[in-house]
Amino acid sequence: MTTPDNASSIIKTLGDSTTKWLRNRFAKKRPLGEIYRYFKKVLESNNHALELITDMGQKLDGSYIFDINYIKRIYPELADTLRTSIDLFNRLTRDNYAIEPAFAHIDSLISEMIYGEGTAGDDSILFLDDVQWFRAREVGGKSFHLSELKNNLRLNIPDTFVLTTRAYDEFLQYNGLKEIMLPAQGDEARQPNAEAVQDAIMAGSFPPHLEEQLDNILQTMQSRHGSKATLAVRSSAEEEDDLFSFAGQFETILNVPIVKQDVIRACKKVYASLFDANALAYQARLDYAFGSLRMAIGCVLQIDPVASGVIYTANPVNGNVDEILINATWGLGTSVVDGTIEVDNYVVERGKSLRIRESKVGSKEYMNVLDSAQPGRIREIPTPDDKKNLPCLSPALVLELAAKASDIEKYFRTPQDIEWALDAAGSIFLLQSRPLKIVSPQVKADLPRYARDADSAHRPFLFKKPGIVVQKGIAAGNVYVLHRIDELNDFPKGAILVAHSDSPHFIRIMPFVAAIITDTGSVTSHMASVCREFGIPTIVNTGDATKILQHGGEITLKADESGEITIVNGLDNSILKSKQQHIRKMEELYEYRRQKYILRHIAPLNLVNPLADEFTPAKCRTLHDILRFIHEKSVQELIAISQNGLFGKPSLLRLDLDVPAGIHVLDIGGGLPAKIKPPLTADDIASLPFKALLKGMTWKGAWNTQAVALNVKDFMGSVGRFSVLASGASGFAENNIAVISKEYINLHMSLGYHFNLVDSYCSEKAANNHIYFRFVGGATDIVKRSRRIKLIDKILVEFGFNINIKGDLLIARLSHVAQEEIIETLTMVGRLIAYARQMDAVLRDESDVELYAGRFLEGNFEFVE
Template identity: 35%
Template sequence: MNSPQQTGIDPGLPPQTDAATPPESGGETIARRAWRALLQFLEIIGLRREDTVDHALQVARLRLYHTEFRKLISANHSFLENLGELDAKLQGGELTDRPQVKRKVIRLISDIHAMVESINAISSDRYAGLRSAFERITASLSKIIEEATESPSRELLLDMSEVSAAHAELAGGKMAHLCELANTLGLPTPDGFVVTTEGYRHFLEDGGIRSWIQETHLDPLTPHDADRLSRTLQDRILSLPVPPALAQKIEEAYDRLARRLGAEPTLAARSSAVGEDSDFSFAGQFLSLLNVPREHLCDAYRRVVASLYSNEAVQYRLLHGIPGESAQMAVGFIAMVDAAASGVVFSRDPTRPDSGRVLIQAVKGLGVLLVDGKTSPEVIHVSRNTEAPEILRVASAQKSHVVFAPGLGVQEVEMSDVDAAKSSLTDDEALQLARWAVQLETHFGVTQDIEWAMDSNRRLILLQSRPLRLAAREASATRRPLDLPLLLDCGETGCPGVGAGPAVHMSDDDDTESFPEGGVLVARRSSPRFIRLMSKARAIVTDAGSTTGHMASLAREFRIPTLLNTGNATRVIPNGAIVTVDAGNGFVYEGEAPDLIDRELEKRQEADSAAWRRNTPGFRFLKSLWDLISPLNLTDPGSASFTADGCRTLHDMARYIHEKSYREMFMLGDNVGDLRASSYYLDIFLPIDLYVLDLGGGLSGTPKKRKIKRADIASAPLSALLKGMLHEKIPRFGARPIDLRGFASIVMRHAITSPEEESSFRDPCYAIISDNYLNYTARVGYHFSVVDTYCGLTQNKNYISMVFHGGAADIVRRARRAKAIAGILKEHGFTVKLEHDLVSGRLSKTTREETVQHLEMLGSLLQFFRQMDAAMTSDDAVDIFKDAFLKGDYALEEISRS
């Protein structure tokens, strides 16, 4: 059944008559109008209601929408922050490991899921199709994650023959790589077994400390905290017994190994933490024990596990930003090699990676003196050209060697001069090591650092292979500008690098096709729509923007030097001027700086030479997921492809949902119905009836009366809007410059439309508020305006959307007023759309202070232009009134004098 408002029938009046009904007399007309006025008065003061809306339910629904919207923008912010972190690792070749990547991707998926559910809660499931897109994308991501992290079993212990490089999360990085050498490549390695990360978890859970460690192992704030944390964790672990089931498996694995070898060997207990010797080296951070007999294996296991929390390891995780909860230790037990010689081989010389040589360092005996840096090894250079190998040697200064100690451990023993003078390796043995090094580099796709040993029968055995970190040239420790005119010395680096060219000022609604090849984009704020010109731009500089935003992600993807959030780039960089942007240091110079550009090219080549970072397992894992995460296909909200079905990545979904959430919240005030009985009437000196609906935190306390004062408003955005409306120079009811034609057009429209018959003509104005949110909807006569805004402490969440529509004069004058308003909004950095007498604007990612200033401006604008359509007598009036507003001549004193 239709409500009275829907049918247009006033329930307080007699039924309408048809065309045959005699016209009313003058007295009847006056009585009818008086009756209507009385009903309107009773309606306004709350003694009469036209509808049967459940106001409590409506208010509860609005509060739900507001709560879900805040969840949505928080999830969007979290998504962009985490996306930015992963993007930085990908573009900068930063070290990461699979568990880190997996956790970040799960966080991204969780954020998008929250956004999907929130926007459907706000819109009554109008975007249900997003769930299909979400399931499609996440299913593909899950498949890649499952394939990359596949483990052979959930066993506490595995023989080395059961492990390969794909099992790094189960066997740890060091043992997974070592097993790969034997089981996949067929290279000689010692035999042994691995107590897995499942065994590590069982050890901690059986001791009742796993949860305690997860709670305790927080990132320390100072070296002192790291030392205290390390001692606490290690002492607790060392006090635990190895669980009987795990101890039994260790003993049984040893017995199997002894049967395979035909003797009871002593073992090396070697750390193999998740990530060790793969994406992160953890070099020297963990404990390895040598020459361990059967009866000491459990104690050795406990000591190696405790070294996971050594002071050095805790500091290492802190410096690399590795979360404490990612710390997991597998332990490898491998048969000791009674080494006649041992050492390391680098598949490329770390000091001269382009020399075309393999570098071998060798010592006699066990390699302890070499890795501890206690002796100078024999150095052997072998050319990588195996067809015409060249060998160069530098003799060793070694005077002693390390051998097995009786019973347990090792000892250092002096050598005779004759033995010390002998070479550790023959040419053939050196060539064999060099060939293996090149083979391993090819297999793993990255330069390798390999440990080796040679037994008493001169059989070469590989003990370890890990990525070789080639040091990049050290960056300057100081940040000094060049001796050139400096236009900017501020901002946040969206993408490092240097670019030069003519400055081109643009907004995101300008025609990007006009952007010249090789230009430097200068804009008020970042926008993903600028992707259209990224193939042309040498650099980007903006007044505002976030390093976690959509455009920053795109800039990094395309390696465009980008400097964001400078505050005043559009004011201090002249349009058309040749400039050089040093985005990494936050400098913009006037003119071209060829030396700086040349140095940047050298840095890029040097960064590219560190290709090993981009071939680590963690990097490859992230790269395999990236096409489903980051590329942004939905850049233009006006495009026909800007749909839920058009989402191909998580980034697409975030962009689509964020854009649509603005629209949903913008329409909030248009759908509230009559909620005067549930709102507070704001007693304020303005020609509007403004009702305030508080969703939480918008008012200071709970007012005792339904009438409130301006001082009761705690909402930052509403306070700012009212401040602008009440500007002392703007007349509340003062006349506007109006000619007879303008007045006549108003009278004519009023006579034709009879607007007082429409309920919307006399609808009240609503401000739906919270502490940081405002939806202001005003229908004042023929005018309609909306301001929807979030104004919080997190810059990336802030925005303003507004619409101004209608007017009392003819369409030509209304369109002129809309054009003047559009010009003012553009001057203030808004993205603007103009259609006849409707103007809409959008502003986002401004600071709280900037957002407040813009809202004050909008308040003044709404009041200033309230009746100005009738004054738009010619096209010249557009610029006259626009300039008056921008100059602050709100009382039009200069126009009056002229």
């Protein structure tokens, strides 16, 4: 029913949009020259901003030493350039797009990270559906990834709400806990008492407003799922499941009744787990000061699963991204990540379609189940005999899991470690997805030579089972056979830990353990994740290492990426000497990571496909997205203004070409004949430089239409996101503009994920002539994009260009050359624009750069199969 209130609102809305439409429609017609000047200035400002972004990306990629002052110096310039772009864009489009709020929001996020100023989130509890992209740090890595799976990939995630890091801060504040986390005055080096902090957390209370909010949320959960439903209360610390996994470091409490006091108690346990000895050791390793890591908590509707497990979308040991590994067990997945029982293993091969290559059914002696008699507890029970050796998954379910995992990997653009559960109704739920650490292929060559030639006179040990390499490497040291966890307190530095099963507790000794060997375990356990993160040579599932290896005995161990394991009696001193230190990575420096995170709001490009629904200001996540939006809409605006027949004949004409370049032509003097019979074709073009460029772009064979497979490897670490999934390819219909005169061309051309700019003057006076060519971007990772830049560089150098390269940005200039040479060179540039389109995916290694540059120069444009 229409009430007076909403009627006036409708009238107002109609009034606003109608006024806007009328204002635009009947606004005084602006001269085309003025519009074009704005357009050109927008693009110039955008290009400057992109150069600054490229520079920042290069400086923060680990090859430069920097501090926050660099960012403080360069960011204001970048922000000002964006403001200029927005101002010019608003003038061009007459404030038609609400881009300013999008910029203000991103700018505020960045400013908060740089200067500690800005508008931080003010929600203490959020349902997963309400978690937007900019809340990543507030809800913690684990919950944020779940929100992405639910809200963007529409995958089946159990109903979840999140207590944000703000709730954690409020809890600390309310209970006066921040004070006791500070080091004692005068003794700054001494760490505060962790156990006292944990006791104080457990004795603390939720602030009344938080308790009330939680109560309301729990009532909603009960009304949705019934009073018998329970929750899994899971840690989701700020950086958890991001660059580092924190696997198994914090508490997860399963089967918690949806009762306020029970949930609060579980939350406090999760908070307290930040201060467990293992977790503190892990945080110290990642350069966190005591108490500085903040905790959010995901309260996930508890699934009572028939089976559960873990999926790795790549083989973490040999780095093979064509294999998907799936582990499964009956009941809850805790035994998979604890590494305590032998579970089912499946290997699915990626090819044109998914194919199960291996199925290995584990003995699954035990299973973990929810304890229906005691809420808040789980039970380990013997697996019924008839189920022990029965596979948990049908082949169809294995393939369904692999397909979902593949989609998730494509979305996040990096291999994933995924937890899943299957309920009695046959529905698959996703419980977690985080980046999977895989071995980089080039590490192979780094193995010390002397270790490969280890003294073969040493006696090799043979175990009951062949063992699985979790992390390759070489180590030597004294065996320390562990029987009880508390014996870790006496673990000697440089020794090799031998234990029955793996455990996340081992993190405590990771700074000084030489290697780890266990009787049971799997590559998908929490300990396995942590060992890979820190590069600790680790072998699991030997069956009986604790019995075969003698406590205190000296051994030498070698595990390689092919899965081959050698463990021999005795020490090789040269190996012992070389292997005792861990290679620390830049990512382990907190400040380094913090500054890299700033870049996440600046450099990635999510908004690629102008035809997609999400091509809106509200979907801009980064400054790069803002620039992309401005660029595309500026071009569209120019097209719309000049094609609007109300005020005269169209002045921007679509060029009909044999290749899908999507070019619209704006003639500013003598570039087109006075009369044109539509459609406009290349033959109609009178502009000398444009004609030459088009000749090259449409050169026979140069615009290669061979399908180039962009596989998952190509997209890993890439810049785009949504549109890749939406389209499956990068061949969007583009709107590109060529501004021409008889002797001039300015062409801005976006082709999928990369951008070309050609600006050239081509007159009879050589002194006035120039070609400016700019190329940036691409769909693939930075290594491949840089390879394409090298290819373009090699080709352009042959034609006398002066070239500057920054990462994947190339700027080439050629000036003061005769008209004939400009024409000939522009024809070559046209061929190159066409040829280079898919080259990032085609160039497999550095030698291909030479090969394809050579082929291009010979006039051969085909890709080698």
